[in-house]
Amino acid sequence: LSVVSFLVLTLIIAGTLYEIYLTSRLKAALRLQDKEMMNNSETSSGIGCASSDYGDSMAHESLKKESIKESLNELNIVLNIPREVNGGPSSSNNTSDEHLEVHLHEPEKLSVYSELLLSFSAITNFNAICDRNVGADTIPCVHGLRAFSMAWVILGHTCIVVFKYSDNMEMRKEVEKNFFFQAVTNGPFSVDTFFFISGFLVSYLYFRTNAKGKLNKLTKGSSELAAGTAHFLGLVAYRFMRLTAPYMFVLGVVQVTMKYLATYSIFDPPTMDHETCPKYWWRNLLYINTLFPVDQMCMLWSWYLANDTQFYIIGAIILIIGVRHFKLSACTTLVFLVSSWITTAIIAFTNNHRPDTDDPLALFDKIYDKPWTRLGPYLIGMAVGWILFRTNCKIRFPRLTVATLWTLAMLNLFVLVFGLYRADLSQLLAAAYSSLSHSAWALSLAWITIACSTGYGGYINSLLSAPFLYPFSRVTYCAYLVHPIVIRSMALNTDAPLHLGGDTMVILFFGLVVASYLLSFVVSMSFEAPVVTMLKILSPSRKKRIA
Incomplete structure (x- = not known):
């Protein structure tokens, strides 16, 4: 019982720390994507173009929300119900004859061993219960x-x-x-x-x-x-x-x-x-x-x-x-x-x-x-x-x-x-x-x-x-x-x-x-x-x- 308890406790600690690491990486990726979308939005629409400011800002907000939503869904899939993760989504919108396209970063596909380790994460299991x-x-x-x-x-x-x-x-x-x-x-x-x-x-x-x-x-x-x-x-x-x-x-x-x-x-x-x-x-x-x-x-x-x-x-x-x-x-x-x-x-x-x-x-x-x-x-x-x-x-x-x-x-x-x-x-x-x-x-x-x-x-x-x-x-x-x-x-x-x-x-x-x-x-x-x-x-x- 002592040996089993020690091994399981070690796996729980390792799985929990690994999930914290993945979560921090995702947050960093989201911040980077948000910065890229801001730069692309400014370049494509023109800051001084008053006629398209409103439409471009709406497109930017829509893409930003969609990016965060998709990324969080991917994290949830990896941590809770492991399955094959598809490539990052892309979105486009036309405003005043201008084309806005943002490519999100391709998420890493975890190995089976990584997913098995994550199955011991106390954070994931507590949230699931x-x-x-x-x-x-x-x-x-x-x-x-x-x-x-x-x-x-x-x-x-x-x-x-x-x-x-x-x-x-x-x-x-x-x-x-x-x-x-x-x-x-x-x-x-x-x-x-x-x-x-x-x-x-x-x-x-x-x-x-x-x-x-x-x-x-x-x-x-x-x-x-x-x-x-x-x-x-x-x-x-x-x-x-x-x-x-x-x-x-x-x-x-x-x-x-x-x-x-x-x-x-x-x-x-x-x-x-x-x-x-x-x-x-x-x-x-x-x-x-x-x-x-x-x-x-x-x-x-x-x-x-x-x-x-x-x-x-x-x-x-x-x-x-x-x-x-x-x-x-x-x-x-x-x-x-x-x-x-x-x-x-x-x-x-x-x-x-x-x-x-x-x-x-x-x-x-x-x-x-x-x-x-x-x-x-x-x-x-x-x-x-x-x-x-x-x-x-x-x-x-x-x-x-x-x-x-x-x-x-x-x-x-x-x-x-x-x-x-x-x-x-x-x-x-x-x-x-x-x-x-x-x-x-x-x-x-x-x-x-x-x-x-x-x-x-x-x-x-x-x-x-x-x-x-x-x-x-x-x-x-x-x-x-x-x-x-x-x-x-x-x-x-x-x-x-x-x-x-x-x-x-x-x-x-x-x-x-x-x-x-x-x-x-x-x-x-x-x-x-x-x-x-x-x-x-x-x-x-x-x-x-x-x-």
């Missing part, structure tokens, strides 16, 4: 769903850890009887939101990219099987490289910090990561750790990453087939969805799982973390992505339909979160709830996403699409990775048990949110953002475009 704009292919409301769900996850994990290391355990029983505490008890629905968003974005962006012909260019002349295989391997490889660098770094931090805390803390650790990670870290690397017993799992919260990656593999196959064989793809999706419902119901029924009375993490190793019980929201998200792609986000609903769907969606979310308060479900009904509740949650999210994307979101869309949420949304992945480390370190570094109280919990929660996001910004700028940029630089599509 904090950018208040989103791309044309982005559904803005997704950022709000992701940011609020991450806060919900941190709240749930905070309560779990604080309750474990508190000195007034009896108060927990009283707190859990509170009606509004169901929002914490049913926090696992926040993970279903992540699954829904993942499936939605994978489907929507894949079909959009395929419609532009970018995928077909990479496999032009190949057979359908060869092209599909190439697409699948490319999708899986891109995801693996994008996720794994920050994931493995944080896994190393977990192993070291938990070994330290297990040795020096007066409390027992919540999980045995200091023993399981050295033995089973390779399962995390392959994203298969949920296929093994939970007592062997390293980074217990990494179950989500394993499931999401396995869903991604299934989704990639469905999408590749769906481009040319839509009916087969749709039938496959439906079979997977129904199979997940049936499997979950059977497991819940045979184990007499009662979501109304059991701990929300009960049967963690049989129901909670297994991919075959959590697949529903991902597939529903994929279906929504296809719908919005096919309609180009232009769907018209009658007002009564909109009002009805919003009412049903909100009522459904409320019932799922608070509906089990003091409920007593039969074994059969409990199994049905365990089977269908996650997909029911995703159905409400489906309407919210469609409504916000087609102009029926109103104030909810304004909230979910608020630009101030974009930075928090962009570092959600790293926030998910690091927040349990922050929570555990806070609890295990104390020299006495925590004392539960409403005000204390509020302060702890907001403090842990701030600390988690600060750390996630650092990890994202150090590992996630540079890897994403490097993948763009080295992508086959860019090489073909340059060639």
